[in-house]
Amino acid sequence: MGILEVSNVNKRFGGLQALGNVNLDVAKGTVHAIIGPNGAGKSTLLNVLVGKLVPDTGTVLFNGTSVLGLKPFEINQLGISRVFQTPEIFSDLSVFENMLIPCFAKRDGSFRMHALESIASEKDIIEKAEHMLAEVNMADKRHMTASSLSRGDKRRLEMAMCLVQEPKLLLLDEPTAGMARADTNNTIDLLNQIHDSREITMVIIEHDMHVVFSLAKRITVLAQGTPLVEDTPDNIKGHPKVKEAYLGEAAA
Amino acid sequence: MLGLSKKDTTFLLVVIFLTLATPILLQPFPENSALAQFNAGYPDLMQRFAIFGIFAIGFNILFGLTGYLSFGHAAFLGVGSYSVVWMYKLLNYNVLPGLVLAIVMSGLFALFIGYISLRRSGIYFSILTLAFAQMSFNLAYSVLTPLTNGETGLQVYNNDPQVLMSEGSPTSPHFFGIVMNEATKVDVGGWQFTFSNGYYFCAIIAIIVFYLSLRIFRSPFGIMLRAIKTNQTRMNYTGLNPRPYTLAAFVISGMYAGLAGGLLAAMDPLAGAERMQWTASGEVVLMTILGGAGTLMGPVLGAGFIKYFENIFSKINDSILHSWFSALPDGLEDFVVFVFHPFIGKGWHLTLGLLFMLVVIFLPGGLIEGGNRIWNVISGKNRKKKRDEAAHHPKPTSHVN
Known part of the structure; x- marks a missing residue:
């Protein structure tokens, strides 16, 4: 099986x-x-x-x-997570915001109307995202816009986004x-x-x-x-x- | 404070101060000076600044964050206005029930239009919303005459029920006795400042909805909307369903538009079908792009800019031009007036169009980007700081997607 x-x-x-x-x-x-x-x-x-x-x-x-x-x-x-041939990331967002999105998706499911909550108060999500960024050695790039990353880093980020969802x-x-x-x-x-x-x-x-x-x-x-x-x-x-x-x- | 970061709290306080001080700030020229015609501190115009500011803030939640360009937001403006006037007709001139109904009705309307239109994206979405808005306009103009009073426009008549109307209650729009079209005039030196109830009512509502939009921008929901604009494929493969997010954004921005439409009728108890016409939908797109789509303050600036032009530039006529250039020799004076003539009075659209082209070509981020550039030159900020700034204000769309 x-x-x-x-x-x-x-x-x-x-x-x-x-x-x-x-x-x-x-x-x-x-x-x-x-x-x-x-x-x-x-x-x-x-x-x-x-x-x-x-x-x-x-x-x-x-x-x-x-x-x-x-x-x-x-x-x-x-x-089931998928990594694409050309990295599919949220290129207009910062690296850190890229990491937050899969964390929210994992916790809250496919849709949740959290329009009036502040991101700063989501301590567990932030911690999870930071931890994963550190694991793929990208913690120092967290404020960079994702589109400005090198190709290798884009790939790394995409994998990290998949992996953080376990x-x-x-x-x-x-x-x-x-x-x-x-x-x-x-x-x-x-x-x-x-x-x-x-x-x-x-x-x-x-x-x-x-x-x-x-x-x-x-x-x-x-x-x-x-x-x-x-x-x-x-x-x-x-x-x-x-x-x-x-x-x-x-x-x- | 209020669930905002320190920087955002300061930002909000500055906005509150500017909004409340508008009747003074927009009256920079003494009453009898030649430049007094450029003063914008009269109630009717200031109310428009606030109301169209609300309209543009709401539009920006949809267009600025998700990138979905709706070309039919005027429909919600109209729904809001009709709701408020109907409440005048049925209950009394208190604006509160009407505004609540305006928000609810436009929300339901947006849910219906959004549910259908959001099956498509890009240009097809824009065309679908445009089609719905034109249908609404035509329905309001002719078919639904019993509900909208057709081309005459909906207004209050003496034989309307007005069941809550009692002996002493005001006979024009009011908020629990605060009558909208009453104002206090204060003369200081050569200046005259008008503090109108209507403006402050709109201004306080505008501050509240601006605060809400600030919260939305900073929320997880706001990030999701920006993610939709950037990459829907990754969104899907991250386990997120983009549809309910875009629909929620559409309904929220529809409710903002409904509120704005309601406030228009709260200032002036009329509602006409022309409020739903496609030019009105186009205007809010211009406001948002001119000010800076996706930025918090941009759409408000854009709205103020366009309304200022509409009201001030359109009032300049040839005789005013002649008086400005009277120092020039006769032939030259006529020539200068001839050159300026197409850009003033009814030609203000031409001036606006040229400005819009200049902004889109040289400042794709709108007036906000212009402001940032000037600020960076003055304060000598380096590039790194600029990037920091970009992280706080989502990047504007350079193209429609």
Whole structure:
């Protein structure tokens, strides 16, 4: 019994079969990577998991309850957080205000009319936000406007915003896309540290094999919308089917 | 104090002082001097400053914080006015029941319009609100004549029930006996100051609603509204539902508009459909952007600025121009008057339009940004402090989203 169970999911965009009979079982506490060449359906699968897309057929169970038909904010309230390929943060707000919002969302749910309360009196929320900022080494940047952060810091902030909600499942969509090697390694360290300290289940979509093999405990290879193999990193390395999917017939 | 930080308390106290001293501050020129026509300290105009200030403060809660540009806020202004006049007709000239009804009715109206319009964002939202406002205007103008008295406008007649009206009660709008259009005139030297009941009634309400908007800006709710403006995707993926937040902001700003409309009828017991026309909706957008959208004081400044122009510039005519430039040789005098002519009198819109263009192009943050820049030059503040300032005043929108 995994924390996330995807069974027989199909999704068709016009004539294109984006996902065909996808089955996925993510064990609790693991880091599960989904890899595959461009157009393999990785992002479509992720969008199904967060409620942005509804599959034509199939089921998606999170902790035993179906998430199909739920809106993204409802799925987040169940405990699934998502990190985007390009960091999605509140760029006009300060770093600290960015941290406050997920704290309020976690405590108060999807809507609360707290129009006449002052932020200064929310001691527990402020403490939580400050604590998380310190944990990702951004305490000194709290007054900066988020849009003026470096790309690496934006990524850090986005992850901190997800983590402060203590999600049960963290979805990462190419977390190191477009990063320099040093930033990539920092991100790998950060993710490993997060996983070790909190035992959060993670699902990572990634192109960079270096990142995948440094993080994942389990890997699913997707090609043309269908899972080819699912195995441990060691077995995936050098698997003939994987080579074939990535490099074409000739290489196999 | 009052749940505000020290800085905000000082800010509020300054605003209270300025508001209460307005009848003196806006009367800088002695009565018989040539510049007396630029004095703005007469009740009718000051009441407009306060009322349209309230309107703009409310509009700013929606547009300045969430970035949703409503083009139909005049509809709520009209609903407020009609509510107050109906209470005059049914009960008596006390403004209190009318104002309460104005807030409730405009709130309900905003709930209905907002619930439908907020299904879309951006330009589609603006067009939907505009459509609703024009529908309301046309309904008020013709179809709903029994309720609005059509193009004549709603007013109190002798045969109206006025069930609470007794022998000695005032026959014009009043607040428990304080009659709105009564004023005390004080002559000091060459100056004449008018302290009108109506102005102070509006001013005190304006201070209260300004305080409320200050609280909203500083609340968790205020942060959520600003978050909606910045990134709705992240909002959704943080477990927050943007819809009820935008709807709440829409209803609050609708209630502010209803209150402002009610106060218009509290000063002058009339309500006409033209109050709901799209030009009135556009005017509050201009006020907010001119003053600085998303800042606390900006919309009030913008409202004052536009109302001042409307009332003062529009009163300058050619003969006044001739008297100003009479020192010039005849031909030159005529030429100068000819040049200035399109910008004065009925042409004040042209002056306003040019100023608006200048502000939008050179001061995207509105008059408030201009003020900040001047202040920074005077006090020699460095950039770091400026950024600090920006953290306290949310950044203005440079584009409509």
